[in-house]
Amino acid sequence: MKLAVMVNEGPYQHQSADSAYQFTKAALDNGHEISRVFFYHDGVNNGTRYGVPPQDDRNITQLWSELSKQHNLDLVVCVAAAQRRGILDADEAKRHGKSGDNIADGFRISGLGQLIEAGIQADRLVVFGD
Amino acid sequence: MSETIKKFLYVNRKAPYGSIYALESLEVVLIGAAFDQDVSLAFVDDGVFQIAKGQKTNEIGMKNFSPTYSALGDYEVTKIYVEKESLEERGLTPDNLLHLTYEDEDDDYAEKDSIRFVSRAELSEIMDQQDVILSF
Numbered sequence: 001m002k003l004a005v006m007v008n009e010g011p012y013q014h015q016s017a018d019s020a021y022q023f024t025k026a027a028l029d030n031g032h033e034i035s036r037v038f039f040y041h042d043g044v045n046n047g048t049r050y051g052v053p054p055q056d057d058r059n060i061t062q063l064w065s066e067l068s069k070q071h072n073l074d075l076v077v078c079v080a081a082a083q084r085r086g087i088l089d090a091d092e093a094k095r096h097g098k099s100g101d102n103i104a105d106g107f108r109i110s111g112l113g114q115l116i117e118a119g120i121q122a123d124r125l126v127v128f129g130d
Numbered sequence: 131m132s133e134t135i136k137k138f139l140y141v142n143r144k145a146p147y148g149s150i151y152a153l154e155s156l157e158v159v160l161i162g163a164a165f166d167q168d169v170s171l172a173f174v175d176d177g178v179f180q181i182a183k184g185q186k187t188n189e190i191g192m193k194n195f196s197p198t199y200s201a202l203g204d205y206e207v208t209k210i211y212v213e214k215e216s217l218e219e220r221g222l223t224p225d226n227l228l229h230l231t232y233e234d235e236d237d238d239y240a241e242k243d244s245i246r247f248v249s250r251a252e253l254s255e256i257m258d259q260q261d262v263i264l265s266f
Contacts, residue, residue, distance in 0.1 A: 040158075041150060112162070113161055113164070115158065117165070119261075120167065121134075125264070
């Protein structure tokens, strides 16, 4: 089955960030296609590479980055939600005069149209949130 | 873009200013309108407060975004379901809500009500008919 995933909560604050990752990984392991993972609301905070969780804890951002590399997974962070919360790629940082970017490997910043498109194209859109 | 037309339902469950879900949900609806899908909105639980009329937010330092709901008709978002039980549980009546309308292009642009009051059971059936449900 072709699935798309929406992640609406930030890492560590809310289990749905973990659940979204675990669901995505399980779906891929079972031969399903994940056409896109879309990060919205505080979910965009999953895409910062500046998080430094304790060493004996999981690093959710890094898990996503590794999964993306393994499966060529499309991880899209909503630009409007990202701007509010300070998630920037190099282009966005330059455009807004900020000193650096913080987007993690495998993530890209794009618009809400990517969410609607994912909903249209996938057999199921699975939403993780509060 | 795709030629597929799917039934999208946006379910709004939360009060408008306590968290950002309501505002960012509305942003998805407005962007999504450009995709020519079959769009409906539902307001349930505390989400019914999102379309309460007479919102004043200056003292909490936030923007009152409720006027935007009145523009949804211009975006061809014309099916807005409000759950009756959610209203009653909060002591609200239809008179407490914004009057949301659209111009029906198939009926000489007559102004029609966008809001349809439905029971919890009816809303459950509406949800069952959808292809994509985005819950905020």
